[in-house]
Structure formats: C-alpha cells, structure tokens
Amino acid sequence: MRRLTKRVVKEVLKRRIGLEVLELVELLRKHKDLSEFKLSEMLNEDINSVRNKLYRLQQFNLIGFTKKKDEARGWYVYFWHLKPEMFYHLYRKMLDDELKKLNSEIEQNSSVELYTCPNRCVAVTSEDALLCDYTCPECGSLLRHTDNSKLLNSLVKKRDRIIKTMDKLE
Ligand SMILES: [Zn+2]
Numbered sequence: 001m002r003r004l005t006k007r008v009v010k011e012v013l014k015r016r017i018g019l020e021v022l023e024l025v026e027l028l029r030k031h032k033d034l035s036e037f038k039l040s041e042m043l044n045e046d047i048n049s050v051r052n053k054l055y056r057l058q059q060f061n062l063i064g065f066t067k068k069k070d071e072a073r074g075w076y077v078y079f080w081h082l083k084p085e086m087f088y089h090l091y092r093k094m095l096d097d098e099l100k101k102l103n104s105e106i107e108q109n110s111s112v113e114l115y116t117c118p119n120r121c122v123a124v125t126s127e128d129a130l131l132c133d134y135t136c137p138e139c140g141s142l143l144r145h146t147d148n149s150k151l152l153n154s155l156v157k158k159r160d161r162i163i164k165t166m167d168k169l170e
C-alpha cells in the first residue's frame with residue numbers, strides 16, 4: 001500500500017474536514033490501530049471529542065476500524081486505522097476540480113478582450129467598446145484596453161503546478 005504523506009493528509013483535511021483533526025490523523029499515520037481510549041490519552045483530549053473527530057473522518061471513509069472484545073470487561077473496543085487510498089482518491093478529485101476551474105478561467109480570459117473605464121464605471125467587450133466609440137457611457141472618459149496577460153500567465157502557472165502534482169501522484 002502506498003505511504004500516506006503528511007502533505008496529502010493536510011491538503012485533504014484543510015479542504016474537507018478541518019485542520020483540528022490533523023493531530024489525531026498524524027497519530028494514526030504513525031501508529032497502526034489505536035483505540036479511541038488510547039487516542040484520547042495520547043491527545044490528552046476528552047473521549048467524546050475524539051469520537052466526534054473519528055466520526056467526521058469516517059463520514060468521508062478516510063478511516064476504518066477493527067473491533068476486539070475486551071474479555072475482562074465484556075465489551076468491544078474499536079481500533080482505528082487510516083485508509084491511505086481514500087486520502088489519495090479525495091486529493092486527486094480536489095486537484096481535478098481545481099484544474100477544471102482553472103481551465104475555464106483561462107479560456108474565459110483568453111477569448112475576451114476587455115475595455116475598462118479609468119474611473120472604474122464599466123468593463124465592456126471590444127464589440128461594445130466599438131459601439132460606444134471607446135468612451136465610457138457613464139462618465140465619458142476614454143476606455144482603455146485592459147491587459148490581462150499577467151492574470152492569464154499566473155493562471156497558466158497555477159495550472160502547470162497542479163498538473164505536475166497530479167503526475168507525481170500516478
Ligand atoms: Zn467612466
């Protein structure tokens with residue numbers, strides 16, 4: 001099974017569950033099969049709060065358990081472990097969503113030429129700018145062609161970074 005990196009854990013938790021569960025997940029990453037009692041002790045945290053965190057992780061199918069009967073007390077104890085493949089699955093999906101969003105932003109920004117008023121009244125397409133004689137319909141100032149190459153550049157760079165990250169995951 002693939003080793004789960006802290007970076008992937010952090011990215012997934014940050015966007016899906018919340019970083020307050022990071023410490024607990026890090027414990028499970030380092031020690032296999034911990035009971036909620038052991039976790040509560042190691043985190044120095046209330047058992048109900050630990051259970052709540054485990055529940056939230058379980059909702060995303062990021063953890064699993066094995067149960068063993070405590071012969072002395074006669075009840076079952078749950079031992080928890082991480083599911084690395086699920087972390088990677090969610091991570092890949094997050095990157096994929098981001099990639100789609102960036103692609104559509106890049107497309108929008110490369111196909112449209114914008115003209116804007118220096119007083120920030122309007123932003124119009126080149127057709128509309130031509131129709132109003134390149135003057136602002138609100139204040140009459142001369143409209144300026146807006147250079148969005150910087151924005152486009154940074155979007156493309158972001159996209160390249162995501163593609164690289166995804167390649168490394170394969
Ligand atoms: Zn104006």
